[in-house]
Amino acid sequence: MEVVKTAIAGTLESSDVQITIEPNGNGTAVDISSIVLNQYGRQIKAIVLDTLNTLGVKSAKVTVVDKGALDCTIKARTECAVYRAAGFAESFPWGGEKQ
Amino acid sequence: MTEKRRLRRTMMFLNAQRPGLIKDAYIYRPDSVMFDLEDAVAENQKDAARFSLYHALLNVDYCGVERIVRINGLDTPYWKEDIRASVAGGADGIRIPKCEYAQDVKLVDAAIEAAENEFSRVKGSTLLMSAIESPRGVLNALSICEASERLFGVAISGADFRKCMQTAYTKSGVEMAAARGNILLAARSAGVQCFDTVFTNLDDMEGFTEEVVMNKQMGFDGKSVISPRQIKIVHDVFAPSEKEIREAEKIVRTVRENADKGVGVFTIDGKMLDIAFVPGAERTLALARASGLYEGEF
């Protein structure tokens, strides 16, 4: 999936995470700030990269502002941001990204 | 008791867009949660709410609490995608808002079936309920209740209904009396469950309790709730008394014993009883068990 515009998903509420995805010339860069960085920073990074990879995102600039979100929320917000950034509005392949 | 007829004393609304709410609402032990994609979610966040919902359905263990999704209205561009996300995630049921005709139910039923095929879910595993929010919906209640095999119940929804009727909430409930009565009659005729509307004033727990007592007396199966603080009140009101539990247990036991002997009609404490009393007695025992008041064999 190609990132064609800047998109944001998620909020700065407790237990949420805000993901901003912007087009990036070459490769993927992830910047993370989190209230649980010392204990979960690496796991947050892994789940974001894994989600991008599954969606076939080859290059993007990703900014993660985490307020203690669980993995399923990080995944949901990342997917939403990617689809928005790719200009994709409906008929999502729910679960299909696993294949 | 089948899934379709499980106990649903409380259905707690949760904004599907808010991770802090959906991550563990089951700890308050409502019988069902209602992930809301409709009114609670802003127009520009409908997609985000679906992603949240989908991943919560897949990943959060709700520990036996039923997971229903309130989709967007059939007059919006959202409801079909809502159904796909819900079915893909494995929701237990779908709630149709603003239902007015049996045709509305059939439309959603078909979309669910298509989604069940698309996402390899067991056909018929996604249940359905209708929210009736208008005078026309109230008048069409019976045909709505009979429109789908999936449909387990109907709920009256007060906010829109009162607006349509040019009235407002009263403590006595007189403004809703006809609507409540009518959908109860329809639900009972069709053999499906019936749920009362939310009570929105969280500062008036006394008024809430009175309304729940009235709901129980009218014959509702349960009530939609908007806060965990309302759950225990509903469960306490719906809990059967010690005496009711003992009688129900006696009925079920006597019917089983007599059935073994081939006897169909018998007396308990001087009252003539038959097999028709069993479903009511079983429901009493199920309520008692859910309230932690009964640990017996039936």
Add this chain to the structure above:
Amino acid sequence: MKNAIGREIPDELLVNAEPYKGNYALDGVEYTKPGPTVRASIKPQESKIAGSLRDAIVQCGLKDGMTVSFHHHLRDGDYVINLVMKEIEALGIRDLTIAASSVGTAHDPVAKMIEDGVVTGLQTSGIRGRMGEAVSNGKLRTTAILRSHGGRVRAIEQGEVHIDIAFIGAPTSDEYGNARGTGGKSDCGVLSYAMVDAKYADKVVIVTDTLMDFPNFPPSIEAVDVDYVVVVDSIGEPKKIASQAARMSQDPRDLMMAENCVRVMAATPYFKDGYSFQAGAGGPSLAVYRFLEPLMIERKIKMRWAIGGITQPTVDLLNKGLIQCVVDAQDFDIGAVRSVHENPNHYEISTSQYANPMNKGAFVNKLDFVILAALEIDTDFNVNVVTGSDGILRGAPGGHPDASAGAKCTIIVTPLVRGRIPTVCERVVTVTTPGDSVDVLVTDYGIAVNPARQDLIEALSAHKIPLSTIDALKDKAYSMVGRPDDLEFFDRIVAIVEARDGTILDIVRQIKPYEL
């Protein structure tokens, strides 16, 4: 070597100290109390008022390397520490040790003095804000010592800490130094934390903003112990000293946990007429009062005494006659401040009376129940209330270890997970209250009883209270949030956590900056 709760204590710390050996290991030990050096005032003298803080500091003879003490009854509104330390810094005095009952965000300016070497020692029962960051990042030139409230007065009364000058902020004082916690424009209710300082410091300076006619009676701090009185414009910001009356939490999670705490209490043999009780000031702990009240009325029982940091909910039950008396070592809100003024059954006590393990019997020893929060609790029931999930000091042992050790039934109430941080974990970062003094854990996901308390397990089971185990709760937490990475520290030890009896419970090392 490893201490009794399995924490590795480096040998170099054990030259002059013992490792923790268990809650009551030092019971019956005998010791001689030290006395302060006192300058007699035989000649008649009208007033002890010094011209300024600076004058008082100079006249007390403060020198490099000395120890100065402060209390924290003025909480986040405190101006006194900053006022005094500013003058000390201006005088060019260095290498001081601050012995405070607690320091917090109000004292952020002192963090710079730690970096500059004006302050090189710190002993406290609580540490937050910039000072916590400075200590955690290794800026303090010696190792900080963290003690419980009871442990702090014990250290003073046993002579482990010698206070050269005690600076005691007081809402009111007369010109001779009779000082009270009540009245004035910076009312904090009581002066419990300062009482022992006044008895054991060589020099005592009262800092007040409201001078009363002599004698200002009955005094919390007696003039016989006071050298100088300094009048300043203001000793604190009233709004931050005593907050508006604590409003009972409406958060359904807090309420659910509070209700379960009361179910646990009611299932124990201690819940009977005449029982005693302490609750922390956190949301779920305070909400316990809401469920206690109807149950006490239903069972027709009264609480003989409540103790602790006092808040409005305690006062409400006192006024309703459901609590017979309140013994008060700190006031958290206006309701508590007002009550200690007005209610004859609401008494001020010293922190030694409250919790010192080495006197002849403190109030906490007679507690039936205490309900407290935790930042973390591990599967051995050890509690951490001082280091955050980022390894930075940001909390207070306070009275937590004291009340826990004393009470017959210690209940920790905490959500299983905060944000993404599992509260119930394999191993807490820092032990501040040892697991052998914790009896029951109440979370939003279930209740666990310390296996050492089989009697409580039986009592709760008999009342059909569903019980989990602390391991199962930990597993549940980790299944939701994932196992947290271990924090990474340098070798440098930045703080020692003393058990209340003065043995070493745990150590805190300097946190490493996190790299992804």
